[in-house]
Amino acid sequence: MAERESMEYDVVIVGAGPAGLAAAIRLKQLAAEHQHEVSVCVLEKGSEVGAHIMSGAVMEPRALNELFPDWKALGAPLNTPAQDDRFLFLTHNKAYRLPTPPQMHNEGNYIVSLGNVCRWLAQQAESLGVEIYPGFAAAEVLYAEGAVDLETGAEVLQGILDGAGDRTAVLAMGSPYPILDYPKIRTYVCAFSSVSTSERATVRALLGEIPFKGRLPVTLPGVARVGDGLESTTH
Ligand SMILES: Cc1cc2nc3c(=O)[nH]c(=O)nc-3n(C[C@H](O)[C@H](O)[C@H](O)COP(=O)(O)OP(=O)(O)OC[C@H]3O[C@@H](n4cnc5c(N)ncnc54)[C@H](O)[C@@H]3O)c2cc1C
Numbered sequence: 001m002a003e004r005e006s007m008e009y010d011v012v013i014v015g016a017g018p019a020g021l022a023a024a025i026r027l028k029q030l031a032a033e034h035q036h037e038v039s040v041c042v043l044e045k046g047s048e049v050g051a052h053i054m055s056g057a058v059m060e061p062r063a064l065n066e067l068f069p070d071w072k073a074l075g076a077p078l079n080t081p082a083q084d085d086r087f088l089f090l091t092h093n094k095a096y097r098l099p100t101p102p103q104m105h106n107e108g109n110y111i112v113s114l115g116n117v118c119r120w121l122a123q124q125a126e127s128l129g130v131e132i133y134p135g136f137a138a139a140e141v142l143y144a145e146g147a148v149d150l151e152t153g154a155e156v157l158q159g160i161l162d163g164a165g166d167r168t169a170v171l172a173m174g175s176p177y178p179i180l181d182y183p184k185i186r187t188y189v190c191a192f193s194s195v196s197t198s199e200r201a202t203v204r205a206l207l208g209e210i211p212f213k214g215r216l217p218v219t220l221p222g223v224a225r226v227g228d229g230l231e232s233t234t235h
Contacts, residue, residue: 009041009131014138016044017053018114021121022067028128029067040130042122045137049122050115057114058082058106068124077116082106161185171202180220 011027013020024040031038046052061078064071071078085107087100122132161168161182169187172179176190189212191202204210 007041009039011038011040012138013040013042016042016046016049016118016122016132016134018118018121020044021049021118021125022063024125024130025067025121025128028125028130032128042125042130042132043136043138044132044134046134048119048134049132050118051134053115053118055114057112057117058109059112059114059117060109074124075120077120078110078112080111082109082111171206173198173202176220 011024013024020042024042027038027040030036044052059078061071064076064078068074068076085100085105087098087104089096089098126132161170161184168185169189170179170182170185171189171191173191176188179185179188179190189202189206191198201210205212
């Protein structure tokens with residue numbers, strides 16, 4: 001059989017959706033910050049970037065602010081700010097307006113075509129040196145004795161925890177259930193949201209500046225005494 005042509009990259013990302021493109025861009029930004037050469041390629045099964053992106057979306061621009069603080073000047077296609085929220089209970093022939101839950105407020109968000117956002121992200125990625133190949137579906141991961149060794153984030157973390165001593169604690173942000181993935185660990189800390197107030201409160205509690213408070217609202221099988229959680233809004 002004729003030898004197949006192959007191209008080598010340091011990082012291959014499958015899928016030119018928002019996640020894949022943002023990862024490619026961030027990798028290139030970090031490489032530039034550290035004066036490091038990293039070759040990155042993105043494979044996209046759609047005929048062009050955005051072709052398989054289904055969602056029109058209300059987009060919260062926080063991640064974009066972090067990736068490109070000057071996204072407005074760079075011409076990102078976020079042109080329609082959300083102006084009004086209506087939270088409705090629909091019956092067959094009526095709509096009852098309800099108070100909008102705080103986490104569903106869209107102030108500061110934009111109504112976008114996610115396909116267009118992806119096309120714009122792809123341009124930014126290419127200008128940073130990312131190579132994007134639309135029309136190529138990744139079919140399988142090839143393992144070649146030690147040359148490609150894929151571990152999931154959970155496996156990597158488990159490896160670190162296996163080597164850690166008794167004084168290690170696992171911190172669960174947002175949901176307490178992930179702690180069940182690490183049964184060998186003796187101490188868990190749960191914070192019920194990953195908003196910045198909760199993050200700050202968690203760090204302050206871990207440093208002993210404020211007490212842990214609140215109660216865990218669920219029972220976790222196999223976890224005998226879970227202890228108290230943190231109330232994010234109080235700090
Ligand atoms: C109808 C709908 C409405 C939504 N509304 C909102 C909203 O209002 N606000 C919001 O924040 N989110 C919304 N979402 C969710 C949002 O679209 C997703 O969270 C987001 O697109 C996920 O990005 P991603 O990059 O992880 O994956 P995707 O956007 O799914 O991108 C994955 C990409 O990978 C490609 N791909 C997949 N497999 C392969 C392969 N084997 N080889 C090569 N390429 C491959 C696909 O073609 C695609 O381009 C909505 C989703 C849908 C479906």
